[in-house]
Amino acid sequence: MTLLVDAHCHASPVWFEPVEPLVLQMDLNGVRHAVLTQALGQFDNAYQEDCLRRYPGRFASVVGVDATDPAASRKLAEAAQGGAVGVRLRPEARSPGADPLAVWRVAADHGLVISCAGSPAALLDDAFASLVRSFPNMIFALEHLGGWTRGDCDRSDAVRAGIFALADFPNVILKVPALGQLSPRDMRGKLPASGCVLDKWPAMIVLDMLARFGADRMMWGSDYPPVSSREGYANALHWTRDIFSQCPSQVVDAVFGGTAARIFNLGLSRG
Numbered sequence: 001m002t003l004l005v006d007a008h009c010h011a012s013p014v015w016f017e018p019v020e021p022l023v024l025q026m027d028l029n030g031v032r033h034a035v036l037t038q039a040l041g042q043f044d045n046a047y048q049e050d051c052l053r054r055y056p057g058r059f060a061s062v063v064g065v066d067a068t069d070p071a072a073s074r075k076l077a078e079a080a081q082g083g084a085v086g087v088r089l090r091p092e093a094r095s096p097g098a099d100p101l102a103v104w105r106v107a108a109d110h111g112l113v114i115s116c117a118g119s120p121a122a123l124l125d126d127a128f129a130s131l132v133r134s135f136p137n138m139i140f141a142l143e144h145l146g147g148w149t150r151g152d153c154d155r156s157d158a159v160r161a162g163i164f165a166l167a168d169f170p171n172v173i174l175k176v177p178a179l180g181q182l183s184p185r186d187m188r189g190k191l192p193a194s195g196c197v198l199d200k201w202p203a204m205i206v207l208d209m210l211a212r213f214g215a216d217r218m219m220w221g222s223d224y225p226p227v228s229s230r231e232g233y234a235n236a237l238h239w240t241r242d243i244f245s246q247c248p249s250q251v252v253d254a255v256f257g258g259t260a261a262r263i264f265n266l267g268l269s270r271g
Contacts, residue, residue, distance in 0.1 A: 002253050004237070006034035007260035008115070008143065008175050008221025012047055015039045017225045019051045023058070025224060025233040032257070033057075033266045035221070037115055038064035038088050045079055052083055060264040062086035062115045065103060067093035073106045080106075085264045086113035086141075091128045101134065108138045113263055115175075116140050120147040124162040132169045139263055140172045141219070145209060149181040160205070164212045173217040173263065174209060176255060179239050180230030181223065182206075196239045203243040210247070215254035219263065 006026065011019035016039060026034060036048045036059050045063040052059055063079045065072045065087060072095060076087055087107050095102035107114060122128060123146055132140055146163040147153055166172045182202035210218060222236045231239065237256075244252045260266065 003033075003257035003261060004029070004031040005219070005257040005260040005264075005266060006031050006222050006224070007141075007219040007264070008037050008177075009034050009224040010039055010226075011036055011051060012039055012042060014042060014044075014047075019047075019055070019059075022224055023055065025222075026058075029234050029237055031237070033059065033261065035060045035062055035086070035260060035264055035266075037062045037086075037221075040064070040088070040117060043069075043075075045084070049082055060085045060266055062088050062113070064088050067095050067103045070096055072103050076103060076106045076112075077110060080110035080112055084112065086115050088115040088117055091116055091118040091122045091125070091131065101131075104131065104135060104138075108135045111138075113139045113141055115143060117143050118147055119150055120153050120159045120163065123147055123166065124159070129169075132166075132172060136171055138171060140169075141175055141263070142166070142172060143175050143221075144177050144181060144223075145174055145205070148205065149177050160208075164209070167212045167217070173219065173259070174213055176206060176218050176220045176240065177223055178227050178231060178236030179243075180227060180236065185230070196235070196242065206240075206243050210244075210251070210255075215247075215251040216259055216262075218255050219260040220256045221260075 009022060010016045011022050036051060038045060043064050043066050048061040052061055061084045063084045065076045094100040123142060144150060146166065148163060153159060179202055183199040220240055222233055224233055227233060227236045241256060244255060
């Protein structure tokens, strides 16, 4: 049985939903592990730590820290010591004081993965390239196909080429979102009895990025629970996996589980 890992989802009693509905969706769809990714602007990571204790081996935690907080470096180090495998930062995040890259250095020192939430403009800025070069051994996981799904992305040929160019950095990888982030449903259209109701054009950009980055640098994430207001968890998995239907099985296995399991040190056992 293929190991399924959800590389980008959320759980919180403050924003979104508690973890129990996520566990239900995972169980219904055969998803073994998930990476809890802290909501932007939320810097209290106690709930995610609790989820790891309550569901041992099921989750990994990507925490949030406020880089402008003078205590951010200490807090991030403590989170890493408490089991966090990553930290969610914007590309422009900088620390106060003499070392603006202090929080990035702590992440690198503790082997944390960076879940990078940013617009294409920020990711394609020279400052981001310099940042990636400064930490060649730290993984930068670009959320939502490098910001391609964001409403402020012009999706021009230049932006596409810029995201493709980031593949030149071996420590940059992509999170693959659900189709509903790329192609919103036409709410005036009639729903069929079954099958994908979304435009399939996003498949082209996903497969183009696969050709550029490779399956070992791409990983699917549901974006639960926001996905529940779009196509829903099951469709987010199955419709996105359909994009890879003509790919070798090892490619599918990597994108939908293997890459995330390796990057986030999740269990690699199958079954």
